[in-house]
Amino acid sequence: MTTGTDSTTWFRRYSSTPAPRRRLAVLPHAGGSASFFHAWGSAFGGDTEVLVAQYPGRQERFNEPFVDRMDVLADRVTAALLPLADVPLTLFGHSMGASLAYEVALRLEERHRVTPAALHVSSRKAPHRLTPLDLHRKGDDELVAVLRGLGGTDTALLDDPDIRQLVLPAVRADFTVVSTYGPRVPTAVGCPVHAWIGDTDPNVAVGDMDAWADVAPEGFRVRVLPGGHFYLLQQHETLMRELSGHLAGDR
Template sequence: MTLRTDTLVEADSDRWFRRYAVSAAPRRRLLVLPHAGGSAGYFHSWGTAFDRDTEVLVARYPGRHERLTDPCIESMEELADHVTAALLPFLDVPVSVFGHSMGASVAYEVALRLESRHAVRPAALHVSSRKAPHRLTPRTLHTESDDALIAEVRRLGGTNDALLDDPDLREIVLPAIRADFTVVGTYGPRPETPVGCPVHAYIGDRDPSTTPEDMAAWADVAPEGFDLTVLPGGHFYLTEQHAPLLGTIARQLATTG
């Protein structure tokens, strides 16, 4: 199998991923896909949280931080296409994919594209705080006022209030937030298309938008194996449960080679 790794894709990879390179050649990689309104910076601590054999890539979505001037993306299909193309140069070792909230849906779509278009199965799919693809329902929040959008971001947590309170900063971050909520609101439900790798699901026990039962439905697309981890916390349980979550992921990564 020959993967496309020309200059364009390599340039896209530099733009799309913050890479936490290890000192020696990695034995495995973990791709991390942030939530709606999120950025690579939220997952900075993950870059050095695993062993020296694991290289971490964190997605840089357009319209924020280093990519502030890049046009935002408003469809799941386009977002997953770009992430998949940028990932191609990194498939020389087993790759696991982790996505939180919106990122979980992106991770699922990337896994499907790797299999169907490139005959590559991820080592594992890790999904956090997001309903299974066939359980999703369209939402219209992205069409509502700025105040309604900000209220939902505050309800879920995970975003620095200073960004939302300061009018100038809010003006900078709102386009990316609205674009991401457009991605979320216009995606789903999807057919129960299975992935060819194990699926590991995670949820906070006080999540206001997703329940453990919602996460358990990911088993319907996981014929190669499924497990669910419920941790204390809300939608952003992964902040307060940082060590237990990363410990669990590290043990699972260690089985990939």
Template sequence: MTAAIGSTWFRRHGASAAPRKRLLILPHAGGSASFYQAWGDAFDDDTEVLVARYPGRHDRMAEPCIDRMEVLADEITAALLPLTDVPLTLFGHSMGASLAYETALRLEHRHTVRPEALHVSSRKAPHRLTPRALHLQGDEALIAEVRGLGGTDSSLLDNLDLREMVLPAIRADFTIVGTYGPRSATPLGCPVYAYVGDRDPSITEDDMAAWADVAPAGFALRVLPGDHFYLVERRQELVRAVTERLAGAR
């Protein structure tokens, strides 16, 4: 049962058959597990890397997309529970940061599983969110937004046939982003580590600093050179920072 769940929801990288810790990566809106392929072998042999595989893309293309944060977080949490036998750290970029936070809340408050840490990247804190109604606009507006942010293979957007294949997933993700509004700053029992590019057009250092309000157990912010997808060019620095935190996991 566990293997079937893991193979459906997570791409698993590295570590031995008995890892001592796990890192779950939750991709951004319009993103997929393949974007984080290089992260799979970037950590030590004791760490198993899980990258979430959202429905409606790649080898889950035939499955209906999920367009509500609550539903996606519930599904991710349920799939993750059998894999919480070792210390778990969560990392989410952009939309994935909100999803990582919601997953951490569910693990802790519903299942008494406290993650070792939450790493959030390029996303406003839950109580500072200012959702946009981009998901209510036409396809061209969505495509323009995705192109502007980066993080999606441009060849998928240039080819009309491929674009039609990926648009439902993109629209579902931006529906999640557009309907996940400001909410109370419910605190977590684990430390929170935040990251942002110094030239991000929509997320400021102050926006990321507000994550401290949900992190009574500890908070740190790191600003790296780059825009919303600073983590492409600064991957090694970001991975190094996450690795240093993982080293402290039990």
């Protein structure tokens, strides 16, 4: 059983990048796995290495214990990323991953004097706009209902009891992270912040994303795209094109 903080354990690489000029670290949503972002691996050209986090307890890390506390998860991801910060490092987090990316950015700066090139936060309220939740205390049927409402999972698979038994423990652990994190004092990061949101997201309003400006003295912008909480599925090409522009300019 592996529970360390080495980069090969924590990050998947879906494309070979022998001599990257920059790195993009992608932090998935609650219940998500690295494979959800497989298409991102070769979307940014040969100068950009894409690292997608694989949280414990799923896919090839199935036998590892879940992490259900944001502070522990952020500490371990930060430790795994630190050796990879020898080139400009950009963070992109979706939903739960946005809060995690923010916490990782703070740790890199405060503990290691490493400032990310940029922080991209997607479909998640700013840290001081979060409200306590009880998602982790819901029954299995209620959890499935929440997943169906968000629309990012092939929820038809959850009709199969065996698949439910495999999937829901990871979802519950991640929902514990989400439910027990925040609100917190808005501590500024030392890099530009880019916020992304779908215009019909059922849980996050554009104003919630605007509030990320409070932690972004180095620059802030918000981009609203058509779609719901998982707008990044329908708007993949647009998102890749615009994110590529940000990465190329390190802005």
